[in-house]
Amino acid sequence: MIYLTLxxxxxxxxxxxIHIYWALGGEAGKVAAIPVKDNGQRSFSPSKTGTLAVAVALFCFAVLLFCIGVQSVTVLRPLGWLLALVLFLRAIGDFKLVGFFKRPSASVFAKNDSRFYSPLCLFLAAGVLYISF
Structure with missing residues (x-):
């Protein structure tokens, strides 16, 4: 379990x-990370502050997992369950732009979401749930 946690x-x-890189103005990979509507427009334009907030949240998730899996802080396990649920719901998606059940699209994001992002979220959800029990 320690290796999975790490x-x-x-x-x-x-x-x-990666999100810190984008918040600081990096452009590589940014186009492939934002969902696109049917009309070809990006579904949203992330602000630097919002992107940095996501980076902080992801960092907190890393700390949470480390505390649960390595330090065995059992009081944090319910947060692990909640994180696993959120990741699972992200993998399932909104039935429109993201997740396994999104509408078909030829956008770069949609292809990457089907190949990488949603499977990664499902893997992370399963791993977080396993570590949290």
Missing amino acids: LLTAIFLILSA
Whole structure:
């Protein structure tokens, strides 16, 4: 279990670092990370503050997992269950733009979401749930 904890912690730290890169003005990969509506327009334009907030949240998730899985802080387990639920719901999606059950789309985001993002969320959800029990 320690190796799974460290792997998931590392994934959250990497995702946090990517969001910090974007918040500081980095452009690589940004287009592929934002859902696109049917008319080809981005569904939203993330602000630097919002992107940084996501980075902080991802960092907190890494710390949470580390505390639950390595430090065995059992009082935090319900937060792990909640995080697993949120990640599972993200994998399922909104039935429109994100998740396994989104509408078909040829956008770069939609292709990456089907290949990488949603499966990663499902993997993270399962791993977080396993660590939290």
